[in-house]
Amino acid sequence: MKPLESGDPIRLGPYRILAVLGEGGMGKVYVGQDGEGHAAAVKVLHPHLAHDPNLSQRFVREAQMARAVGGGAVARVLDAQTEGGRPWIAAEFLTGPTLSDAVRSHGPLDEPTVRALAASLAGALRDIHAAGLVHRDLKPANIVLTATGPRVIDFGIARPEHGLTLTATGQVPVTPGYGAPEQVLGQRVGPSADVFSLGAVLVYAATGQHAYEGSHVAAVQYEVVHGEPRLDRVPPALRPLIGPLLARDPAARPLPDVIAHSFAPPRGAERAWRRGAIAQDITTREHSLHRLTTVPGGVAPRSVSRRRLLTGLAVGGSVLAVGGGSAAWWSVANRAGPFDVPPAVPVPAAAVLDAKKGDYVLGETPEPLWSISSAVAADAPAPLPVRDVVIVGAPKGGIAARSVVDGTVRWTAAEAVATNRYLSLSDRLVAAADAEGTLVTFVASTGRPKWTSPADAAWLLAADDEAVYVVTKDRRVRSIGRSEGRIRWTVSVDADLGKDAASRGLAAQGRLVVTATDGTVLALDTADGRKAWERREQSDDGRAAVAVSGRTLCVTGKNLSVVDVVDGKELWKAENPKPSNGTPVFWGPPTIHGDHLYATVVTLPVRLDLRTGRGTDWNFGGLLECDPPSPLVVQGNGMWSVTVNKTEGGINVVDLSSENRPPWVFRVIKNPIRYWITGDANRVFLMDGTTLAALPVF
Known part of the structure; x- marks a missing residue:
């Protein structure tokens, strides 16, 4: 997105020209607006090419071709002028990234x-x-x-x-x-x-x-x-x-x-296209276009924030500001506001090890990609991978972002309280809460502070494209808008949310799903906080857990049920095993990967078809047992789980490409009381007490 320059047209046909969208070898594309306020992308031949009959003919043909196509899957041609002067074509303005x-x-x-x-x-x-x-x-x-x-x-x-x-x-x-x-x-x-x-x-x-x-x-x-x-x-x-x-x-x-x-x-x-990071990108561009085309002459009055006019239409673009009726252009990098969020950075994926290539020896434990002792606070929650960093509770307080490549500290935020939990906002920002309950956000890759909100947050629950959801200090659930930092709604719920960040949540498909400490799982409408559905007594000890893919929500605890996240209707329910020793049945945290659902029941990891519930378990003659609370991670060709005893622990890796191969066991956990594993981009991150390590995948 660029400002108009000397030689650029002010008007083409009924379209007032506002800015330059792009430029190629044949011409330029502008943002135009007609007399009714409708935006268009106006393509114009370069002046020195306008009198070339062959190029003009090709330009005419482009308009004719696009107009001939029916259906709604192509950009519609709105108008064209190909007789004399500078030929131009006005097409429907599409707000969204390529x-x-x-x-x-x-x-x-x-x-x-x-x-x-x-x-x-x-x-x-x-x-x-x-x-x-x-x-x-x-x-x-x-x-x-x-x-x-x-x-x-x-x-x-x-x-x-x-x-x-x-x-x-x-x-x-x-x-x-x-x-x-x-x-x-x-x-x-x-x-x-x-x-x-x-x-x-x-x-x-x-x-x-x-x-x-x-x-x-x-x-x-x-x-x-x-x-x-x-x-x-x-x-x-x-x-x-x-x-x-x-x-x-x-x-x-x-x-x-x-x-x-x-x-x-x-x-x-x-x-x-209506959820996730791409949807947020589309929404930002729509809002920016609206601001650009609803101010007189395409120029913003002083009451309109400079930061929002054009940044949503092009990464690294500029914003339009005015003084005394004349336009001036300002660098986004220098004047970006707290709600101008940079795009997510690329994910640096690690290589997948292959024994056939000599990357490791079967039966032997490969070395970690990196391992750093005293990298995590003793009371920190689970590590959170966000693109090129992994977020942890810092040993000396606050939160720290460490490089996923080598574990070095990229940035820290001393004011954030790690035990209040932290969230990824579309892989662009990290959200946390400080000691006063203020919601604070940081650019994930750089740690640059962004917007804040006086949310009175005791801890964070979840986030979606529109809002961050928290539990307040008086144990209510609150929604804070991501586009303006204001409180959208606050509700009390008929469930015990506990203390010390005991309850958890996830947001998907217009629902905030909360797992309370009294075993209740309830869903709130993210638009207004009203209760959409609930499931009582899902767990006896508050350890119910959830995972979602699309509208399919898996709920574990005393049983494993798969429900529609929007209306709570049960789609199927797994049959509980009957342990011979009378051990109470408990399903561990669920993991959804592709078309499969992974979870541990009692001590046995299973894989189920997400649509039907049919599946397999891995026993290998009793060789494989998992700690029931252990999360299951799918990375590379393996399914990773944890087994512990009173003195040590290990990580089991089941080869998903070969059901006949016994599991690999890595004796790497030294703290069997406090551990967690999570994975991303061909790495498995292990929190072992206060040690943080990244393990290779196969």
Whole structure:
């Protein structure tokens, strides 16, 4: 996002020009606003190209192509002027990041979201092809993620299905690695070329890496024509679906309708664009556009905060401020406000060890990636991985962020009280509470303080895209808005929330689920705090635990039940075993990974199908027993759990790729009373007393 410069138009047709969105070799794209206040993206040819008849003809064709496509999966052309002067096209303004920006800022999409993306883009290709067109340049930068779903943009090189390539052989007008082999070779291009591009897009969405790579453009194009796509990082369930899209033979690629059916997004996957970090990104841009287009002349009065005008429309952009009727531009970096949040940093994933490559010796315990004694306070809660740091309670008070790569301290916040717990806010901020109950937030990667709120918080419960939820000092539940730091609602609940951060929570699908110390599990509507449903006596000792995926909520304690998080309706319930020694049945903390649910029952870890409850346990002749309160972690090809006795403990790793291999046991826990494990980005973090370590995965 940039200010207008000398030579930029003030008005094009009915559109008043407010700012520059971007610039390419053929022209510029501006933010425009018509007389009714509607925003548009206005694309204009460069002045020195405007009189080139070939380019003007191509510009005319772009408008015609985009207008010919029905359906809601492409950006609609609103108006165009291609006669004389500077030709321009006004298209629907899409508020949201491109797929390339979203993956770069927030990391690869999870499997359900990739499925939803594939189905939506397949529908867009169906509409494009039904209009007799071939897009010819489908790539992550030409896909915008909006609140209503992905939308395809840029028909600059689209052609009728019967049309040949626009350029001579070898002059490929598409991004290397996304154009089909027949495009690279300058051959006739049909609809199946778009299918190939879709396959490359989905590889990028699922992995953050390109399907074809090389040291230079020619090397990439050679791989497209003669090599094989890199699918090794694609989730196993998606590889057989994406692979056929990247077939060298155009006739072997599936049709868009077949693609949409085969990816079969799970129920609710279409809401992926309305929750999580991407949804927050979309909302920020929508608010920024609204502010930009609702002030007279596109200029903000003094009462409008400088920090919000344009930052949501472009990362690293600028904000517009005014004085005496004239506009001035200010650097976001220097004048960012407390609610201007930087994007999440990339996740530095660790390598997965392979015994066949000599990374470790079977039967021997590999060394930790790093281990630091006296790194954690004696009363600190569980470590919290947030992208490139892991948050812990600091030994001398406050909280500390340590690098996930080597364990070194990146930043500390002495005012935060670790025992009041800490939360990740969309992997961008860390939220905590100080001794006075004030909610404080910090940029996760740098520790830079951001917004605060006088929340009177005794401890933190959970957070979603809209709010942070806390237990107040008088034991009520309170919601604090993330966009303004104000208290949205406060309610009393019919359950014992305990003390010393005893109750826990999670927020999903418009519900705040709280596990109280009296064994009650209740769900509150995040909009107003009203009770949506409850389950009484889920646990005798307050150790009920929950995990969620989409609308599916797993609740453990005296039993294991899977319910709909929105209405509390029970979907299925696991059968409790009957221990021969009369030991009371207890299900440990649940973990959801992909389509499976992991939990420990009594001392036995089990894996269940999340939809049906069917599953397997791992006993290995009695070799594997787990501490019932132990969390289960899935990282690499392993499922990790903890077993302890009175003097020591170890970590068991079950090889999920081979049910016949006995578990590995790592005798690494020296404090059997106080431990925790959690995992992220191919690392398992172990808190062992006051020691913090990162273990490699396999």
